[in-house]
Amino acid sequence: MALGRLVVLLCLAWEGGAAQAQGAGVGVPAVEAVTQSEISAIRDAFRSVGLQQADVRLGDDGRISLIGEYEDRDEVETAFAAARAVVGLRRVAPTTPANISYRLKGFNSAFASTIGRMMQKRPAAVATQPASPPQAARRTPQTLGVIVGASKSRYLPPEHWLDGAEKDAADIYTFLLSPDGGSVPSNQVSLLTKEDATSGAVKAAMHNVMEQVQAGDTVVLFVAAHGLPNAMNKFDIVLYDTEFPRKKVTSKGESIDFVITNRKTALSDEDLQGFVAQLTAKNVRSVVLLDTCYSGKTFVSIPGYLPSRTRSLTQHKKEVEYTTSLSQEAVTDLAQKAKDMKTSRIVIVSASENEESLESPSLGGGAFTQTYIRSLRKEHDYADAFDQTKPSVIRIARTMGLSQTPRMLVVPEVADTKL
Numbered sequence: 001m002a003l004g005r006l007v008v009l010l011c012l013a014w015e016g017g018a019a020q021a022q023g024a025g026v027g028v029p030a031v032e033a034v035t036q037s038e039i040s041a042i043r044d045a046f047r048s049v050g051l052q053q054a055d056v057r058l059g060d061d062g063r064i065s066l067i068g069e070y071e072d073r074d075e076v077e078t079a080f081a082a083a084r085a086v087v088g089l090r091r092v093a094p095t096t097p098a099n100i101s102y103r104l105k106g107f108n109s110a111f112a113s114t115i116g117r118m119m120q121k122r123p124a125a126v127a128t129q130p131a132s133p134p135q136a137a138r139r140t141p142q143t144l145g146v147i148v149g150a151s152k153s154r155y156l157p158p159e160h161w162l163d164g165a166e167k168d169a170a171d172i173y174t175f176l177l178s179p180d181g182g183s184v185p186s187n188q189v190s191l192l193t194k195e196d197a198t199s200g201a202v203k204a205a206m207h208n209v210m211e212q213v214q215a216g217d218t219v220v221l222f223v224a225a226h227g228l229p230n231a232m233n234k235f236d237i238v239l240y241d242t243e244f245p246r247k248k249v250t251s252k253g254e255s256i257d258f259v260i261t262n263r264k265t266a267l268s269d270e271d272l273q274g275f276v277a278q279l280t281a282k283n284v285r286s287v288v289l290l291d292t293c294y295s296g297k298t299f300v301s302i303p304g305y306l307p308s309r310t311r312s313l314t315q316h317k318k319e320v321e322y323t324t325s326l327s328q329e330a331v332t333d334l335a336q337k338a339k340d341m342k343t344s345r346i347v348i349v350s351a352s353e354n355e356e357s358l359e360s361p362s363l364g365g366g367a368f369t370q371t372y373i374r375s376l377r378k379e380h381d382y383a384d385a386f387d388q389t390k391p392s393v394i395r396i397a398r399t400m401g402l403s404q405t406p407r408m409l410v411v412p413e414v415a416d417t418k419l
Helices: 008-014 036-048 073-087 107-119 165-177 199-212 269-281 295-301 317-321 328-340 367-379 382-398
Strands: 054-058 064-070 100-102 143-149 189-193 218-224 226-229 235-238 246-251 254-259 285-291 345-349 407-411
Touching: 036 054, 036 073, 036 246, 054 073, 064 073, 073 246, 073 254, 143 165, 143 199, 165 189, 165 218, 165 285, 165 367, 189 199, 199 269, 226 295, 235 295, 269 285, 269 295, 285 295, 285 367, 295 345, 295 407, 345 382, 367 382, 382 407
Parallel strands: 064 100, 143 189, 143 218, 218 285, 285 345
Antiparallel strands: 054 064, 226 235, 246 254, 345 407
């Protein structure tokens, strides 16, 4: 039987069995409402780890979500993990930027410094104009890629390693270099697997691509790995060196151990968002392919995620609600600018936001990736290949009594989806 990328099992192990795994194949059962006694226990837990202004609010669905004031995003994630340690994963809802606020550090000194600079007499303008930076020579548009397969993790026990992520990455890499994939030169595609799939190496490869691209190019980012849901209704991708620091809270006089994700050592939603935003600003087509659990959460991280056309994608209200950790004004402005641009953005994920992504031993890797590569060889079009792949993956999952629904977002309306 195919193995699911069951990251939720890690929550079961780390949180002492408090969290219950969601069945991916059937409707999610109603959760038992969080009680006032449990809310008091969560507040005690927050105080025990120094989160003095953190709080929770009970929703109509019986789950609690975070509210209050936090130092930074890391504190939000710590509070999210602490609450899950007390009442379990399914009874803690993601939060939105509107529900939380961040403390501004060093405001007085920053304000004084700004005023001081404003009061200083400006130096006389220099008559000569600075030299313009040299312009890169124009060339034929090309394809570049960052291909990641993180099966292993330095900080996870082997029983939680994946079986096929490395092969999925290698097969995508081989496909891009083949005539069917466009005969992309190998020096334009980075393949990072096993111990090489570290956060530093992956982000360095993304930065290197950003330094090389020109308008009209295409960048393919593929990742096969574990995906972990986070406090902002998005998810972080687990790489080889992603750290999971242990923390301890006290609730009702009892000590509870739990872990959080060190997001600086993962591929975070902010990393994905910034990468696509910068490519879009350079008029570079981006193709993001993710084979991880909960990868459907990616859509809220991509600029212009409210497209005028979607293909095989059902918009959910919460995808609009749970946007990013930026201010709402900044989010609206960024999304509008991205929508106004004609640069193509293609985001294809292996599973919806509440589903696990299956590995299939019979296919030799991820059920989605292996099926999608076969479709790409026939269609030579990212969107058409997806339309062939989606029903096949749904059928594979159903034979196991599970649910996996690949999804795709294509913007703008006239997006180029050819290889």
